[in-house]
Amino acid sequence: MLSVDIAKTFDGFTLDVAFDAPAGITAIFGPSGSGKTSVIRAVAGLLPCERAQVTLSGVELTHLRPCMRKVGYVFQDARLFPHMTVQKNLRYGGSHDEEAVIAVLGLSALLDRSPATLSGGERQRVALGRALMSAPELLLMDEPLSALDAPRKAEVLPYIEALRDQTSIPILYVSHDMGEVARLARNIVVLNKGQVVLSGDMEDVLSDPAAVPFLGVRDAGAVLTGRVVGHADDGLTKIETGAGAVWVPGAVGRAGGTVRVRVPAQDIILSRTQPEGLSALNVLPVTIAALERGGGPGVAVALQAGDSRLLARVTKRSCDGMALQKGDRIFAILKATAIASTDVG
Template sequence: MSLSVALAHRLPGLDLDIAFEAPPGVTTLFGRSGAGKTTVVNAVAGLLRPDRGRIVAEGEVLCDTESGIWLPPHRRRLGYVFQEGRLFPHLSVRQNLTYGRWFAPGRRDGDDFARILDLLGIEPLLTRRPAALSGGEKQRVAIGRALLSRPRLLLMDEPLAALDEARKAEILPYLERLRDEARVPILHVSHALAEVARLATTVVAIQDGRVIRTGPAAEVLADPEAVPALGVREAGAVLTGRLAAHHDDGLSEIALTAAPLFLPRIAASVGAQVRVRIAAQDVMLALEAPRSISALNILPATVIAVRQGQGPGVVVQLRSGEDVFLARVTRRSADAMNLGPGTPCFGIVKSVAVAQSDVGRGRQP
């Protein structure tokens, strides 16, 4: 299923004018707070009427201000997961889930119910009330309730924003499974780059109410021109590789296209596809292959582009085999090394610089 969105809406302090196409998979609207992400999702859900706009989902027009078409929210067949679970406190988990099934078109399938319980790992919670659930458990139940309504599109507005780091680590693997196994397209909102790097298949980078870049996640996150929306301190790229080996010294080896990447042990089976976010500020550059250094990851690369900002730093885009990543260095270093398009160099990444939260499940075939 595809989603086409084009809308303009004036808000206090923001003049929103956005258009994008969302292919199957997880399309993430990414940008800083106040960029207009939630306004877009609310317009898709029918919770906000844009001043001008046309929204089409699976060939059906949900909104067309020029033609006067406006489908009310209950006729759009969309599931919405908010920042908080918004479960009914007086109902058990089972009752909250079966409430969602009442809105499913056609017959209610017991096999579908069992599949979603397994997908989200919530079968042990069925008899509990929401007050007895952790934040991550509430969100998983809320997602299950939305999926059981059999939506044609799932909307997720910063589903992890209200959770602490431990709860985020708990729920992210379930969201990765949801991306790969649920077969429901997802429009996802976030301003947390680590979350986007692990989940998104497509990224729509938004700044001040405008789309500045859209495309596959690996391309957008590694594009220096998207850095203003990402934030220079948060800039980084996503590399996808195959888990090649677990070594006895506690390191896991990931096969990339030009060189292996060694990271602290990854909780995945050998042969699995994994996604790794490498922050630009954790990459050092050298013009010659370094020797006798502690860093294990030395990626041969060629400079694609150099982007200078207002401060003393520059963002360097590099290609290593078929992989593209970023490095953030000072302008003085870039000038001293004479970095420019075509410059051969080496990207150096410390194994311990990559946090466990930056390593996730790759899109499984």
């Protein structure tokens, strides 16, 4: 367990945050300028603070120099040494579990190449491998995919998922991309103007209607965890979730495997009656758990869907016209094509 309690005053901005992060990925999410990178720089010992208490597995790190904290740091840009091969870059970080690191990150075919010949995604995988070779007890990742285009992100994400599933150390993952965060993280810490406004289990936080003002209308939405039932001949995948069966586009995962599906709140349509003759494949019976009226034209509707939760966003006019109330049993409708491939992992 990592415990963080820090405060730092900048010109016109105050960072004051406290949170805990267990093993696995904890996302640090928020808009630009909210203090995300400052948090992990302080944890690494690279940013002096007026108040700093950083504890890892019961060991106080605050008074240790950065090089003594056993922290791996992956930056936005790979920062590889151009005059070294991939293998020499990796070994610069150390020699811990070299074969396992190379295997989990798929680096064996790259070892003799120079950084100049690598794609952006390959460079980030090497940078991650170099951090892991130092045998870190904590891994810090500062928007490692922000400089990559969509195909390169899609290339790297499965390797980060594999790392997440095979490591037992805390990982702080800074990002402003909710698709990445929902796909990768177990927990989330949401920052706004240097303060923690939300924190906790990913599924709990994202399905909370009170989170919408802090996540943003387009990023708000829930996460479903389910089992891949199989792949249909028409290019769809059936996933059995706690909310019921959900169809998504593409051949996702392997039969019997576990996947996460991010469901954006703005893509859910609500109906009082079970619809017929629709092109939408996903129609889920739900119960309204809560309604949160925003300052604008929208209403966030928390939905209990079997053993899972969803979040929908409708207009106040629709909410009033349907006379929606807490406890109502209705139907949530979601087009399969509304779920992007990057929202399933």
